[in-house]
Ligand SMILES: Nc1ncnc2c1ncn2[C@@H]1O[C@H](COP(=O)(O)OP(=O)(O)OP(=O)(O)O)[C@@H](O)[C@H]1O
């Protein structure tokens with residue numbers, strides 16, 4: 079990687095805070111990597127400096143979808159302390175303004191980073207020079223993924239219209255929401271209450287986020303304001319992938335309503351992507367789908383979402399100096 083005139087790395091800067099967008103959703107194979115790569119390409123095409131990060135240390139494959147054969151460096155090097163400087167892991171891609179941190183060569187014996195590594199990663203991520211950083215979280219609900227999802231400026235949940243995917247997306251939201259509430263409150267009693275409520279068969283009879291909120295307000299009403307604030311800030315964006323009909327498009331609105339009803343949160347339905355048999359052709363050819371088939375319905379859908387995100391980026395750039403530099407979760411190692 080080239081160094082600039084001051085001797086610093088081109089991807090390391092403190093002058094500009096990138097917007098971090100984390101993409102998860104619980105279920106495997108719903109299209110998170112497909113979405114991240116193609117959204118990234120679309121945003122780079124719109125003129126933004128983009129870094130995509132494969133945070134899926136268990137199943138790294140983002141580089142392949144992007145057409146990067148054998149990445150020379152990986153996030154695993156940072157997690158294993160082989161490379162201390164995250165900026166040195168940023169690789170160029172064939173697409174102008176689009177860069178990658180891959181996740182190959184992970185130590186499968188301990189792929190998931192511990193709390194301090196997560197904090198270090200999130201801190202250093204904010205120092206990278208880019209307009210936007212897209213994090214592909216991979217499947218599951220491991221503590222590291224939840225921390226990244228909550229620490230990001232935006233969290234996107236990708237789902238498919240299948241009931242199993244909706245169920246997993248709801249489970250992911252529930253886990254993220256409880257974790258968010260737990261870090262928002264200051265009372266140790268309430269934190270313990272939230273941890274207990276995370277067990278769906280808890281003895282307290284708390285079966286839904288609403289039950290939990292009612293219990294918290296009854297026990298310590300002074301915490302209610304912090305929770306309301308956390309609810310307002312918790313604004314996941316929803317994407318429905320593999321859509322085959324208008325009815326399936328509408329599913330995103332139904333999930334948004336459920337978020338309001340069960341969590342009291344205002345999720346945004348970012349958009350949908352059609353199922354398209356050409357996706358496989360693009361992956362096999364090692365080309366991002368929106369590059370290979372720009373006029374397909376699915377590519378148009380992704381382009382629409384990219385423009386929505388681009389509008390947020392413009393707003394973010396205007397507000398950036400006043401944004402907090404680092405947002406990290408508290409240490410819940412014991413409750414992980
Ligand atoms: N809209 C689509 N139309 C057709 N195929 C798609 C679409 N979106 C994704 N795919 C295909 O579905 C498969 C799974 O997609 P992808 O790997 O992006 O899922 P994922 O959520 O990242 O999976 P994992 O949880 O394992 O990381 C891939 O073969 C991908 O090419």
Ligand SMILES: [Mg+2]
Nearest residue numbers: 110111134216
């Ligand atoms: Mg993936």
